[in-house]
Amino acid sequence: MPLLPIEQGDAAAEVRAVYDDIKTTRDVPDVNNFWKVIAHHPATLKRTWESLKEVMGPGTLDPLVKEMIFVAVSVTNNCQYCIRSHEAAARRLGMTDAQFGELMAVVGMANETNRLATGYQVELDERLK
Template identity: 75%
Template sequence: MAGVASHPIERPLSEKEESMSQMKPIEYADAAPEVKAVYDDIKEKRGVPDVNNFWKFIAQHPPTLARTWDSIKDVMAPGALDPLVKELLYVAVSVTNNCGYCVASHTAAARRAGMTDEMFGELIAVVGMANETNRLAVGYRVPVDPAFE
């Protein structure tokens, strides 16, 4: 969308600047063998016919694609935190980081893992409250209480 600033303080990008900064997705048919191998693993592990746009765009740099997929598999694997909790955390961080793609992707994953509308509303309320109180603590330079150390 030409003319939309990526940050509220920045000037809008011209159409030329936007087209210069817009990477193209790497589709399976056009992918190098090492990229196809990661795509195949993603499709197999997730039981999907194609990979999401996120993977197609980071495939511009195959080492980043492979490293990120390996890390995701490790971090998001079953563990002490159940899959829903992990997805809720991902949504919370994504909201705070203002990553619309990540919010959409992980909200969908959280819903598949059992998140309800009520849970989503409460999660967003907690995210908003945490952001507000964090900024107040930073702004006032509040020292950490000894009981918290």
């Protein structure tokens, strides 16, 4: 049976602090259920949020590219929650239907060729070492 989300009003102070940081950082009125469920373990909530905030924050990769990578990995890992959450974030950042379609084509092709290379046990070319 899945854990129920911990709502802001029912959360301990340390959890509310993380929720407030998420809402401020993402400029959203509420946090996603993902955060509300992992809040059952406040240390995991805080650690995961701090890591995600750092990785997905400003860097050399464009924010849209980061979200699209997150979607691609989520598709490969079959995490429906993460696919929809990061697809929504990518669309807010400007991802078009055409870009989503191309992204899915790349994900599908990468998974296919990865499995073929693994199944055939293809050795790495000397020039790629």
